Amino acid sequence: MKRKKKHEDHVDESWLIPYADILTLLLALFIVLFAASEVDNEKFEKISDAFNSELQGGTGVLEHEAAVENFEDTSPIPKIGEANPSDGEQNEISQEQDQKELKKLQEKIEAYIEDRGLAPRLQTELINKGLLLKIKEGVLYASGSADISRESRTTAVEISNLLVTDPPREILIEGHTDNVPATSEQFPSNWELSSARAINFMKILLENKELDPKKFSATGYGEYQPIASNVTPTGRAENRRVSVLISNYPQSK
Incomplete structure (x- = not known):
């Protein structure tokens, strides 16, 4: 009788132990x-010591010199009486200079x-947004x-x-009208009339090559931002205007 040799397939699993250790x-x-990344250097050094001791006898893997870089402000604290203005105070100084x-x-x-x-017919006024130059209708149009x-x-x-x-400062050209409806074929409403006046005036300003077109914008407000009553002829004349807003410089945050 032929003896049947019994084969048992055993997969070598010895590699699992070092793999699991890694x-x-x-x-x-x-x-x-x-x-x-969440702790200070002192705590990091303690953790480093513990793992180095367990894993490699206290050498190599986590050296103290590899502690996380400190990004805290290391500038000296000013002494009493020395100037150290806060950001808000710096902005106020900048705004003061801007206003000057x-x-x-x-x-x-x-x-x-x-x-x-x-x-x-031309008037200026300092407002919160900057310097406003108001030009009455009869000056230009x-x-x-x-x-x-x-x-x-x-x-x-x-x-x-x-x-x-x-x-260069930001310059906004604003066109305004009174409340008398515009009815011409070219300007069927005060929106078109006020916008065209602002744009035409801006175009002439930008013929000056020392001005930066990127700093300019033009808009028409029609009769919707009056500065006087439209009941009287004098008030309506006040409202028919072009305004040039010379903006404040942006303030740093």
């Missing part, structure tokens, strides 16, 4: 690295207005028109020279 060590390493510069610009524009005899006359173009060009600042 996984355990890697997991421990990642846990330590994660914990190190706008005041000088206002005085320059006012001198131009007086020299040209344009008061009160005929009634119901968005075309700027040759004489008015000269005024616009001279105004453009006054708007050159270093660094």
Whole structure:
């Protein structure tokens, strides 16, 4: 009789033990690295000592020099009496300087207005958003028109020279009308009329190559932002205007 040799298939699983040890060590390493990002250097050194002692007899894997970099502000604390303004105080100083510069610009524009005899058809006003230059309708446009006359173009060009600042400021051109409806074919409503006036005026300003077009914008408000009553002719004349807002410089946060 032939003896049947009994075969038993046994998979060699001896590799699982070192593999499991490696996984355990890697997991421990990642846990330590994660914990190190949340703790201070002293705690990290204690953890380092413990793992080095257990894993490699206190050497190699986690040396103390590898502690997480300290990103805290190490600048010296000022002594009593030394100036160390907070961000808010720095902003206030910057705003104060900005207002001084706008005041000088206002005085320059006012001198131009007086020299040209344009008061009160041109007026300036310092507001929260910056310096506002208000130009009455008759200075630039005929009634119901968005075309700027040759004489008015000269005024616009001279105004453009006054708007050159270093660094450039944001400039917003605003067109406004009274509440009398615009009914022409070209301007069927006051929206079109106010917008066209603002854009046409802006185009002339930007013929000055010292001005940055990226700093300019134009918008029309129609009759919806009056500065006087539309009941009287005088009030309506006040409302028919183009405004040039010379903005404050942005403040750092």
